[in-house]
Amino acid sequence: MDKSNIPSYKDIESAHRKIAHNIHETPVITCSAINGLAGASLFFKCENFQKAGAFKFRGASNAVLSLSDEDARKGVATHSSGNHAAALALAAKLRGIPAYIAMPETAPAIKKKAVAGYGAKIRFCQPTVESREDTLQKIIEETGATFIHAYNDFNIISGQGTAVKELLNQVKDLDVIVAPVGGGGLLSGTAIWAKHFNPGIRVIAGEPEKADDAYRSFKTGVLQPAVPPGSMADGLLMPLSDLTFSIIREYVDEIVTVSEESIVGAMQLIWERMKIIAEPSSAVALAAVIKKKHELKKVRTGIILSGGNVDLKKLPF
Amino acid sequence: MDKSNIPSYKDIESAHRKIAHNIHETPVITCSAINGLAGASLFFKCENFQKAGAFKFRGASNAVLSLSDEDARKGVATHSSGNHAAALALAAKLRGIPAYIAMPETAPAIKKKAVAGYGAKIRFCQPTVESREDTLQKIIEETGATFIHAYNDFNIISGQGTAVKELLNQVKDLDVIVAPVGGGGLLSGTAIWAKHFNPGIRVIAGEPEKADDAYRSFKTGVLQPAVPPGSMADGLLMPLSDLTFSIIREYVDEIVTVSEESIVGAMQLIWERMKIIAEPSSAVALAAVIKKKHELKKVRTGIILSGGNVDLKKLPF
Numbered sequence: 062m063d064k065s066n067i068p069s070y071k072d073i074e075s076a077h078r079k080i081a082h083n084i085h086e087t088p089v090i091t092c093s094a095i096n097g098l099a100g101a102s103l104f105f106k107c108e109n110f111q112k113a114g115a116f117k118f119r120g121a122s123n124a125v126l127s128l129s130d131e132d133a134r135k136g137v138a139t140h141s142s143g144n145h146a147a148a149l150a151l152a153a154k155l156r157g158i159p160a161y162i163a164m165p166e167t168a169p170a171i172k173k174k175a176v177a178g179y180g181a182k183i184r185f186c187q188p189t190v191e192s193r194e195d196t197l198q199k200i201i202e203e204t205g206a207t208f209i210h211a212y213n214d215f216n217i218i219s220g221q222g223t224a225v226k227e228l229l230n231q232v233k234d235l236d237v238i239v240a241p242v243g244g245g246g247l248l249s250g251t252a253i254w255a256k257h258f259n260p261g262i263r264v265i266a267g268e269p270e271k272a273d274d275a276y277r278s279f280k281t282g283v284l285q286p287a288v289p290p291g292s293m294a295d296g297l298l299m300p301l302s303d304l305t306f307s308i309i310r311e312y313v314d315e316i317v318t319v320s321e322e323s324i325v326g327a328m329q330l331i332w333e334r335m336k337i338i339a340e341p342s343s344a345v346a347l348a349a350v351i352k353k354k355h356e357l358k359k360v361r362t363g364i365i366l367s368g369g370n371v372d373l374k375k376l377p378f
Numbered sequence: 379m380d381k382s383n384i385p386s387y388k389d390i391e392s393a394h395r396k397i398a399h400n401i402h403e404t405p406v407i408t409c410s411a412i413n414g415l416a417g418a419s420l421f422f423k424c425e426n427f428q429k430a431g432a433f434k435f436r437g438a439s440n441a442v443l444s445l446s447d448e449d450a451r452k453g454v455a456t457h458s459s460g461n462h463a464a465a466l467a468l469a470a471k472l473r474g475i476p477a478y479i480a481m482p483e484t485a486p487a488i489k490k491k492a493v494a495g496y497g498a499k500i501r502f503c504q505p506t507v508e509s510r511e512d513t514l515q516k517i518i519e520e521t522g523a524t525f526i527h528a529y530n531d532f533n534i535i536s537g538q539g540t541a542v543k544e545l546l547n548q549v550k551d552l553d554v555i556v557a558p559v560g561g562g563g564l565l566s567g568t569a570i571w572a573k574h575f576n577p578g579i580r581v582i583a584g585e586p587e588k589a590d591d592a593y594r595s596f597k598t599g600v601l602q603p604a605v606p607p608g609s610m611a612d613g614l615l616m617p618l619s620d621l622t623f624s625i626i627r628e629y630v631d632e633i634v635t636v637s638e639e640s641i642v643g644a645m646q647l648i649w650e651r652m653k654i655i656a657e658p659s660s661a662v663a664l665a666a667v668i669k670k671k672h673e674l675k676k677v678r679t680g681i682i683l684s685g686g687n688v689d690l691k692k693l694p695f
Contacts, residue, residue, distance in 0.1 A: 088405075109653045171650065329690060333488065336426045336686035338653040369653035373646060373695040 067308055068215055070257040073222035073250060080122040080220060083155060087111055087224075089231045089363075094334040099351055100358050104235065105331075106228040109339050109369025113175065115296075116224050116247055116367050117148035117211075123220030124209045125152040133158045138206040140164070140186070140193035143172030144296055144368055145211035150181035161206050163196035169295060169372040188290070212246030213302030222250025228363050229258060237357060240365040241345040242266035242275045242316060243297035245305030247367060252312035266309075266316045267349030269294045269324060275301050276316045279309065293321060293377055296342035296368065319348035325377045327351060331366070338369045341377065384625055385532055387574040390539035390567060397439040397537060400472060404428055404541075406548045406680075411651040412664075416671050419678050420664075421552065422648075423545040426656050426686025430492065432613075433541050433564055433684050434465035434528075440537030441526045442469040450475045455523040457481070457503070457510035460489030461613055461685055462528035467498035478523050480513035486612065486689040505607070529563030530619030539567025545680050546575060554674060557682040558662040559583035559592045559633060560614035562622030564684060569629035583626075583633045584666030586611045586641060592618050593633045596626065610638060610694055613659035613685060636665035642694045644668060648683070655686045658694065 087107045096103055108116035125137060136159035139149050146162045153160035160181040164173065165188035176183055186196040201208055210217065224247070225238060238255050242248045252264045268275050269292035274285040278301055287300040301309065309316075319327075328344035331337060343366040350357055350364060404424045413420055425433035442454060453476030456466050463479045470477035477498040481490065482505035493500055503513040518525055527534065541564070542555060555572050559565045569581045585592050586609035591602040595618055604617040618626065636644075645661035648654060660683040667674055667681060 114653065332655055332690060336431065336655040338649055338655060373649060373693070376690070376693065376695075378690040378693075 066215060066304060068219040068222070068250070068253060070254055072215070072219040073226055073254050076123040076216070076219040077223045077226055079126045080119060080223065083122040083152070084119055085111055086227055089228060090335060090337070092335045095330055098330070099354050101350060101354060102359060102361050103350065104228070104232045104361070104363045105335070106224055106363060106365045107337065108224055109337060109343060109366050113144070113147045113151045114368055114370040115144040115148065116221060116365065117144040118151060119223050120217035120220030120246060121145065121148035121152040121209065124214060124216040125149070125156050125158070127216045128207060132207050136160060136204060136206040137209045138162070138197060138200050138204065139209050139211060140197045141211050143168050144370060146181070147172060147175040147179060147370070149209055150176050150179035153181065154179050159206070161200045161204060163193050163200060165193065169375070171370055171372045175370065211299065212244035213304050217246050218249045218305070218308070220250070221247045222254045224365055225251040225254050228365070229255065232363060234361055235262065235363045236360045237263045237265060237362040238365070239265045239267060239346045239350055239362060241294070241297055241342050241367055242268050243342065244299040245275060245301045245309055247365065248313060249305045249308040251365065253308065256312045263314045264312060265349060266313055267345040268316055268318050269297055269345055270318045270320050272297050273318045275309070276318050278306055279313070279316045282310070294324060294342040294345050296340065297345060317349040317352055319345055319352055323348040323352065329378060338371060339366050340368045340371045343367045343369070383532060383621060385536040385539070385567070385570060387571055389532070389536040390543055390571050393440040393533070393536040394540045394543055396443045397436060397540065400439040400469070401436055402428055403544055406545060407652060407654070409652045412647055415647070416668055417675050418667060418671060419676060420667065421545070421549045421678070421680045422652070423541055423680060423682045424654065425541055426654060426660060426683050430461070430464045430468045431685055431687040432461040432465065433538055433682065434461040435468060436540050437534035437537030437563060438462065438465035438469040438526065441531060441533040442466070442473050442475070444533045445524060449524050453477060453521055453523040454526050455479070455514060455517045455521065456526050456528060457514045458528050460485050461687060463498070464489060464492040464496060464687070466526055467493050467496035470498070471496050476523070478517045478521060480510050480517060482510065486692070488687055488689045492687065528616065529561035530621050534563050535567045535622070535625070537567070538564045539571045541682055542568040542571050545682070546572065549680060551678055552579065552680045553677045554580045554582060554679040555682070556582045556584060556663045556667055556679060558611070558614055558659050558684055559585050560659065561616040562592060562618045562626055564682065565630060566622045566625040568682065570625065573629045580631045581629060582666060583630055584662040585633055585635050586614055586662060587635045587637050589614050590635045592626070593635050595623055596630070596633045599627070611641060611659040611662050613657065614662065634666040634669055636662055636669055640665040640669065646695060655688060656683050657685045657688045660684045660686070
């Protein structure tokens with residue numbers, strides 16, 4: 062892979078300057094009850110409070126704001142099961158350009174509602190990679206819109222890296238950073254930034270056992286395809302891309318897989334003890350920390366709570 | 379009623395000095411999406427993030443810290459369906475004294491668990507006023523513990539007033555304060571403080587239609603008994619006391635009743651848009667604001683989100 066396609070910390074800095082007026086600088090929350098239970102010292106970066114309810118708005122804003130005026134006029138397009146679609150829709154709305162979304166009919170109702178609420182044009186498809194790509198291709202042929210991939214994209218990865226940039230400013234002396242991994246955009250941006258400023262920091266990813274393609278790619282050194290959807294962590298079902306895989310192989314220390322049961326348990330801890338709403342994909346990061354609690358005892362650990370978009374009518378409790 | 383039993387703003391100041399090291403100064407959150415929907419300018423004082431998950435910890439801390447060492451040694455006792463019990467249990471634990479709780483068997487599981495988790499001794503009773511009082515009486519005879527009523531208590535009311543004291547420091551120029559009303563402890567402390575510092579501020583209470591005894595007491599001038607439990611807002615089922623009723627008659631401007639449907643709707647808005655967990659009793663305050671939205675247009679309104687203790691297995695969505 063051509064290394065010039067990989068963002069550096071400078072690209073994350075530049076993304077942050079570009080999107081600073083668009084995004085929220087989200088708060089970092091600690092919870093003594095969860096620290097007590099996990100025997101850890103945890104700092105939660107609350108991207109569930111980000112605009113459009115997830116970190117995805119950072120990357121989407123950077124991608125939209127990086128377009129030339131001429132390209133921007135024709136709009137942006139993507140396929141997404143939810144958070145990236147909502148984020149791109151809002152980022153496009155704020156720039157005053159159209160957004161076209163190919164969305165699986167099976168996406169959670171709250172995510173469909175959010176995308177439509179931001180004024181994007183939705184075209185429904187089947188929940189397969191083929192159907193998503195076919196539908197998207199048709200949209201692009203018809204409109205000339207620029208395709209913004211959810212994570213296999215230089216600007217998206219640079220934008221996602223701004224969350225950990227803020228976190229490391231807000232909390233000093235973190236020893237470990239934990240983020241969930243799906244397609245790998247958040248994890249890539251996180252690892253690039255964290256390792257540049259502190260090569261000794263450990264970057265760990267949490268992934269559902271039932272969507273463990275990143276774990277297997279990481280172990281075997283060969284990019285694995287997505288497994289059939291089986292995890293409740295609906296934001297983590299996509300496979301790594303060649304770009305995110307090459308970044309993760311270079312900068313990430315470990316991928317920890319977690320059971321569905323432990324995802325529900327972690328989510329319940331966050332809801333009951335912190336009184337905030339995090340989606341299952343976010344709880345995966347805490348579940349990974351709990352699985353490794355003997356190693357992380359008293360270690361200062363930052364956790365990226367990636368989003369808070371859940372369908373209240375379909376909770377796993 | 380003897381006016382010397384009514385706390386003044388000085389008693390709230392004194393309570394705040396006493397409890398400041400015990401409590402969290404909770405954050406104030408705004409939400410542009412809810413402001414847009416309600417056509418209002420709302421500032422949410424997040425007592426759902428308070429220790430033990432509700433504002434009740436303020437009053438309970440003040441009551442426990444106001445005891446002489448001799449009385450404290452024998453412990454404190456109360457009857458409560460939940461948040462006051464948990465708050466008193468934690469406040470007692472922090473002072474290192476016993477807490478005895480008479481608790482209805484019907485109380486939400488999460489509240490029973492919290493009380494037991496703070497080390498209090500629970501004795502279960504029937505969910506009637508008589509059974510609660512009988513059980514409590516027996517506890518007091520056996521232990522010599524001091525009874526701390528959930529709201530008909532000078533120190534409790536003074537402690538609850540510290541929430542709005544913080545709020546008016548955190549947000550300038552509020553025109554209206556809205557709090558839920560059950561027994562009236564929070565509303566009383568809120569109204570005493572707010573009216574002392576700004577006689578022009580409007581103090582409004584929200585109350586469930588299905589537990590509207592405070593509304594009817596306020597309208598008729600005669601203290602009404604509790605209605606049979608019918609509202610999901612389980613923190614608001616107790617009647618006013620002579621003490622809280624006399625304060626509310628003097629300082630509160632209006633009590634607004636809200637339907638169960640509107641409570642669910644307000645709760646859903648808070649969960650989905652703010653990504654935080656508020657219990658039904660807290661959502662009552664937002665439901666009251668939404669009911670009065672034509673009057674409160676663009677008015678700077680503070681809302682006390684009283685607590686975040688919900689049973690995730692029994693949600694109304």
